[in-house]
Amino acid sequence: MLGPDKLTWHHLKFIIKHDSCLTNIVNIAGSCINLGYWPEYFKTLSTIIIPKPNKPSYNKPNAFHPIVLLNTLGKLIEKVVADRLQFTVASNNFIHLSQLGGLKFKSTSDAGIALTHIVQSGWAKGKSTSTLAFNISQFFPSLNHKLLVLILEKAGFNPRVSTFFANYLVKRRTSYIWNTFSSPMFDVNVRVGQGSALSPILSSLYLSPFLYILEKWLKNLKIPVSILSFVDDGLIIAQNKYFDISNSQLFYSYNVLSKLLDSFGLIIKHSKTEIFHFSRSQGLFNPPPLDLSPLGGLIL
Numbered sequence: 001m002l003g004p005d006k007l008t009w010h011h012l013k014f015i016i017k018h019d020s021c022l023t024n025i026v027n028i029a030g031s032c033i034n035l036g037y038w039p040e041y042f043k044t045l046s047t048i049i050i051p052k053p054n055k056p057s058y059n060k061p062n063a064f065h066p067i068v069l070l071n072t073l074g075k076l077i078e079k080v081v082a083d084r085l086q087f088t089v090a091s092n093n094f095i096h097l098s099q100l101g102g103l104k105f106k107s108t109s110d111a112g113i114a115l116t117h118i119v120q121s122g123w124a125k126g127k128s129t130s131t132l133a134f135n136i137s138q139f140f141p142s143l144n145h146k147l148l149v150l151i152l153e154k155a156g157f158n159p160r161v162s163t164f165f166a167n168y169l170v171k172r173r174t175s176y177i178w179n180t181f182s183s184p185m186f187d188v189n190v191r192v193g194q195g196s197a198l199s200p201i202l203s204s205l206y207l208s209p210f211l212y213i214l215e216k217w218l219k220n221l222k223i224p225v226s227i228l229s230f231v232d233d234g235l236i237i238a239q240n241k242y243f244d245i246s247n248s249q250l251f252y253s254y255n256v257l258s259k260l261l262d263s264f265g266l267i268i269k270h271s272k273t274e275i276f277h278f279s280r281s282q283g284l285f286n287p288p289p290l291d292l293s294p295l296g297g298l299i300l
Helices: 009-015 019-035 072-092 108-124 145-154 159-168 199-220 243-263
Strands: 044-051 064-069 128-135 172-178 181-188 226-230 233-240 274-278
Touching: 009 072, 019 072, 019 159, 072 199, 108 128, 108 226, 108 233, 108 274, 128 243, 145 159, 145 199, 199 226, 199 243, 233 243, 243 274
Parallel strands: 044 172
Antiparallel strands: 044 064, 128 233, 128 274, 172 181, 226 233
């Protein structure tokens, strides 16, 4: 579906074949950063409301999936800015090594390979691996604007970049569309939009300080676990000869993780938390349950 400007990628590709048009678009992108300003035209959105399939009831908001449509020219400029951010963070090593999502040249395959290596290296030492998979609820809409701007400054970006994002993230407006119905414009400040080309790199930047602090806290508490992060999903990994010990380490690290996430304005969706055990045992495999109910979670 088309965004508010009704411009397709096919049309935009045809337009930028003309050098003068391409030069103007490049100048707009550069001016946005230099002036620290994201035009109101690009902040005007359309939100399509789509019912999720096979829901028993549609009387609650979470039974619907909102799809945000952006102006196509704005999306192109966002892609340019995102590539610049990716290049900068790749060169200054600001991103935590455990982050495997939201970055160029990293994918779910890398996360799978990393976990496979961890499991097999544990087996070589006579240890089994236990992982606690967690999901951050409403991740992109929950990113705090002011904190994100501070993180951009900490990451070493030019102050103009921080100024740009301080303006980019606020004062957006959208019209809600359902079938043939279209609402008036509403003000929306939903933090970072999930559909933007900037969302992956901004999420990685936001989580980097969190992961560095978490790593330090766990080390100070002498909880020997490791973390893998993929955008709003993550794994806490423990390796021991006995699952009881791993469960204890996962419990305490999950508690630390939850409290630290809360300080970043984020929460875990406990209903999605799962535990997985990797053992070379050929016999009956019946690991002990992990009771997360004291932390608001489930018995896994």
